[in-house]
Amino acid sequence: MTDLAERSANGTEGGSPVPATTRKDWSSDQEVRWCPGCGDYSILAAVQMLMPDLGVRRENTVFLSGIGCAARFPYYMNTYGMHSIHGRAPAIATGLATTRPDLDVWVVSGDGDALSIGGNHLIHALRRNVNITILVFNNQIYGLTKGQYSPTSEVAKVTKSTPFGSLEQPFNPLSLALGAEAGFVARTHDMDRKHMMETFRRANAHKGASFVEIYQNCNVFNDGAFEQITGKDHRTDMLIPLVHGEPIRFGPQGEHGVVMQRDGSVEVVEVVEVGESALLVHDEHRDNPGLAFQLSRLSRGPYEPTPIGVLRDVDRPEYGEGMAEQIETAVERRGVGDLHALLRSGSTWTVT
Amino acid sequence: MSDTTTDSKSPLLIDRVVIRFAGDSGDGMQLAGDRFTTTSALLGNDLATFPDFPAEIRAPAGTLAGVSAFQVHISDHAISTPGDSPNVLVAMNPAALRANIDALPKGATLIANVDAFDERSLTKAGYDSNPLGDGSLSAFTVYEVPMTSITTEVSRDAGVKPRDAERSKNFFALGLICWLYTRPIEATLQWIEERYASKPLVQEANKRAFKAGFHFGETAELFESSYEVRPASLAPGEYVNVTGNTAVAWGLIAASERSGLPLFLGTYPITPASDILHELSKHKQFGVRTFQAEDEISGIGAALGAAFGGALGVTTTSGPGVDLKSETLGLAISLELPLVLLDIQRGGPSTGLPTKTEQADLLHAMYGRHGEAPLPIVAARTPSHCFEAAIEAVRIAVKYRTPVILLSDGYLANGSEPWRIPDIDGLPLIDPGFASQPNHDEADGKRTFWPYVRDDETLARPWAPPGLAGLEHRIGGLEKADGSGNVSYDGANHERMTRLRAAKIAGIASDIPPTDVDDEDGAEVLVVGWGSTFGAISAGVQRVRARGHRVAHAHLVHLNPFPADLGHVLGRYPRVLVPEVNLGQLSRLIRAEFLVDAVSFTQVQGVPFRAAAMETAILEQIAVAGNGATSPSPGTTPIGAGAGTSTEGTG
Known part of the structure; x- marks a missing residue:
């Protein structure tokens, strides 16, 4: 059996050290064609700037996408990549990541791609815990098809396809991911490169499926959707940075905080009113996703104080590793497959 | 069934026999048939089987809807079909009798489990009076055997509850038929011991029932004689009995071994394809990865992802699953990556007839995608041929960097036949031919990698799985610029790429064998034919020849592209008859491609053609050819008329 990992430098024991790279090395020669001012540019920049820091090789890195504005992403990365079909990238990534554990596999998706047409593939990739990093660019609108509401658009949203307002309850992407048993769930936004880079780094380091929601501005069809919380003047009051092991608090002087209610829900409070010791201390590694789920729903939309950062980071068995172990066990027990014996595994007889 | 000796003491020698086991779907008829088949295979008979069961796991007991049957044809000479009609019917209850009696020719033998012919069961089956007593079965030799009561009785002191003991009655029936046809019992006894090792009571009850059935035949003096079917004179070699699904799974493993590509199966359970997943999931020591996906789309998506990574990506499906995979097939055509889709065809449209066979996906395989999206199609023709066909599908997929559809069907999937195990070293070697270095000089003198530079001969593009520095590239479903593979919306480039993709597939014609014609001078x-009609056509052709007529038979394995000489072959014969288990799909392709006035002969009843129907259809064409007529006047096949010959356009 050809071990494809052997062809790659990562799979070679004692191989040469990973060469130092810069952002330029990770940028393809293709002209970036998002609308001027699109939030996707800053996400691309964050990823391209992060890659040299990760200590991985370009040839062992793969970006996969489905369809939508965000899905053009692989064309702009100087790595291996595939721009596939609408919603299917997590499925394609599952086949790639399980057969090629030596690769670093990223899935780039949008709110329509990941949560509408590809919802089924997304939840199952998370549940199985395939070793992939999923970035969902959430702009709460369909951009590539020119402005219809998406599964994350707010109720009553007026769009080209909902002139009288949308009737649909939106998905909360983080709640959905947590409900789908995701081991790593985080949120970041396109206005803060440093936060994006740190969040992507954490997501990529996590073994298994990682889910990152990125609040991304579509300046053509849904401009300013997140302005109330991500705008420079609002961030300190409206974004709640989650730091593992630290009390959850925010505001210019940390005057606001988050406490857990008796019914298990969480609530924003003034620290002076409850006292510092009453604040909820963030624990990413809680096995029970209940608290992370509550945090994912602390804000009803991007107009209320909203947690950002890593909500959950727990280790679960990784799917591809499990597959590989079953093969190893089978080989240990029965020896390497013998085709001659296989064809004789039923009752045979000989005609002379 | 023809007698060749009349000695009353020793078994009567017969040259062949067709036996059908029929009972409730919970009665274990498939198991009984399967064991009888294995025993006969080990004796050296040639054989063919036809399992026929309902889609419901347990339809209401005793009803016609719940009848499950297994037909097996054993012979002392080469045969190609499971037999048109049974010589012996084993009916475990009235419903099994009623559902199968029409298939029974006059003079056939009926062995009925008389215990099950009580008033309630008779009513459930729709009988007003007991057919065993009302003379309605006078055309048959009827043996009434109290299978349930003897089975229960023999396990009375074994600690088995009577209700559980009764469930062994299929082994009683099997034992009885084994005696009747002089089959040794040791192999089955050993099989029962191994199979039920963890359930000693079930094991004991089955053994006792099996032996009781065998001894009943010997001692009951009910039967005038037992029979013997001697070994067939098959070509020397080592044989194993295989179903199509087993053979196709083994073929994929062999192709993986012969290509060095690790096998990845992405699939979603669906009848009648699921057994391929079951078989492959057992053989992980070959490095096989099986992925039971969340849906059909994910199954093929994951297989394509694995192929992108340099694995042998395979997906299996049937019926509606084929529809769902169309989108990803289109992507695979655009990406030009190797991928194999096994379509185990069943009756359609929609859910259709999940457990019944049909060949109606050919045109879907040819055209069932948006845009100009050609792909190669290979069809297996017998259960054991599925092995070879799987390797051929992989060979084409890998060599031409294309998805390939391999067509099998429910009949091949579950039917079995003896297979002479091939020499492994004689199997084709498949070279993945991975790209290993940059292939393009940029204007600035830099060597780079272009993913759509084509091989001059095959027009295939390089396959460059991730992992090699300098070969990084991006591919996708958007149209690509010829050569560089960059996104291109240029109209002229699209036309060039569309024609290149088509030419690549069409060019495979020069890489496949010429049409295999079983010819006769003067025919x-x-x-x-194509696919699973091979057996029935071969049998029909033999019958026609036995009557002194001349007829030729060509059976296509490659349906896209056709063999390069097919047009020439068709042109040699005044009459061309195309039998299919659909409403005329290959016939349409042939007429369109070669302007040949092919006559379509079709049937869609969820079962294979019978040799007799094939014989009649061929004789009709011979008569027309002999009269010098051009074509039978186009008529409409009457609805409900079953198999009908019609010219194209009316069928």
Whole structure:
């Protein structure tokens, strides 16, 4: 059996050290064609700037996408990549990541791609815990098809396809991911490169499926959707940075905080009113996703104080590793497959 | 069934026999048939089987809807079909009798489990009076055997509850038939011991029932004689009995071994394809990865992802699953990556007839995608041929960097036949031919990698799985610029790429064998078939020849592209008959491609053609050819008329 990992430098024991790279090395020669001012540019920049820091090789890195504005992403990365079909990238990534554990596999998706047409593939990739990093660019609108509401658009949203307002309850992407048993769930936004880079780094380091929601501005069809919380003047009051092991608090002087209610829900409070010791201390590694789920729903939309950062980071068995172990066990027990014996595994007889 | 000796003491020698086991779907008829088949295979008979069961796991007991049957044809000479009609019917209850009696020719033997013919069961089956007593079965030799009561009785002191003991009655029936046809019992006894090792009571009850059935035949003096079917004179070699699904799974493993590509199966359970997943999931020591996906789309998506990574990506499906995979097939055509889709065809449209066979996906395989999206199609023709066909599908997929559809069907999937195990070293070697270095000089003198530079001969593009520095590239479903593979919306480039993709597939014609014609000098009728009609056409052709007529038979394994000489072959015969288990799909392709006035002969009843129907259809064409007529006047096949010959356009 050809071990494809052997062809790659990562799979070679004692191989040469990973060469130092810069952002330029990770940028393809293709002209970036998002609308001027699109939030996707800053996400691309964050990823391209992060890659040299990760200590991985370009040839062992793969970006996969489905369809939508965000899905053009692989064309702009100087790595291996595939721009596939609408919603299917997590499925394609599952086949790639399980057969090629030596690769670093990223899935780039949008709110329509990941949560509408590809919802089924997304939840199952998370549940199985395939070793992939999923970035969902959430702009709460369909951009590539020119402005219809998406599964994350707010109720009553007026769009080209909902002139009288949308009737649909939106998905909360983080709640959905947590409900789908995701081991790593985080949120970041396109206005803060440093936060994006740190969040992507954490997501990529996590073994298994990682889910990152990125609040991304579509300046053509849904401009300013997140302005109330991500705008420079609002961030300190409206974004709640989650730091593992630290009390959850925010505001210019940390005057606001988050406490857990008796019914298990969480609530924003003034620290002076409850006292510092009453604040909820963030624990990413809680096995029970209940608290992370509550945090994912602390804000009803991007107009209320909203947690950002890593909500959950727990280790679960990784799917591809499990597959590989079953093969190893089978080989240990029965020896390497013998085709001659296989064809004789039923009752045979000989005609002379 | 023809007698060749009349000695009353020793078994009567017969040359062949067709036996059908029929009972409730919970009665274990498939198991009984399967064991009888294995025993006969080990004795050296040639054989063919036809399991026929309902889609419901347990339809209401005793009803016609719940009848499950297994037909097996054993012979002392080469045969190609499971037999048109049974010589012996084992009916475990009235419903099994009623559902199968029409298939029973006059003079056939009926062995009925008389215990099950009580008033309630008779009513459930729709009988007003007991057919065993009302003379309605006078055309048959009827043996009434109290299978349930003897089975229960023999396990009375074994600690088995009577209700559980009764469930062993299929082994009683099997034992009885084994005696009747002089089959040794040791192999089955050993099989029962191994199979039920963890359930000692079930094991004991089955053994006792099996032996009781065998001894009943010997001692009951009910039967005038037992029979013997001697070994067939098959070509020397080592044989194993295989179903199509087993053979196709083994073929994939062999192709993986012969290509060095690790096998990845992405699939979603669906009848009748699921057994391929079951078989492959057992053989992980070959490095096989099986992925039971969340849906059909994910199954093929994951297989494509694995192929992108340099694995042998395979997906299996049937019926509606084929529809769902169309989108990803289109992507695979655009990406030009190797991928194999196994379509185990069943009756359609929609959910259709999940457990019944049909060949109606050919045109879907040819055209069932948006845009100009050609792909190669390979069809297996017998259960054991599925092995070879799987390797051929992989060979084409890998060499031409293309998805390939391999067509099998429910009949091949579950039917079995003896297979001479091939020499492994004689199997084709498949070279993945991975790209290993940059292939393009940029204007600035830099060597780079272009993913759509084509091989001059095959027009295939390089396959460059991730992992090699300098070969990083991006591919996708958007149209690509010829050569560089960059996104291109240029109209002229699209036309060039569309024609290149088509030419690549069409060019495979020069890489496949010429049409395999079983010819006869002076034959004026050519029967052209594909897929699982091979057995019935071969049998029909033999019968026609036995009557002194001349007829030729070509059976296509490659349906896209066709063999390069097919047009020439068709042109040699005044009459071309195309039998298919659909409403005329290959016939349409042949007429369109070669302007040949092919006559379509079709049937869609969820079962294979019978040799007799094939014989009649061929004789009709020979008569027309002999009369010098051009074509039978186009008529409409009456609805409900079953198999009908019609010219294209009316069928």
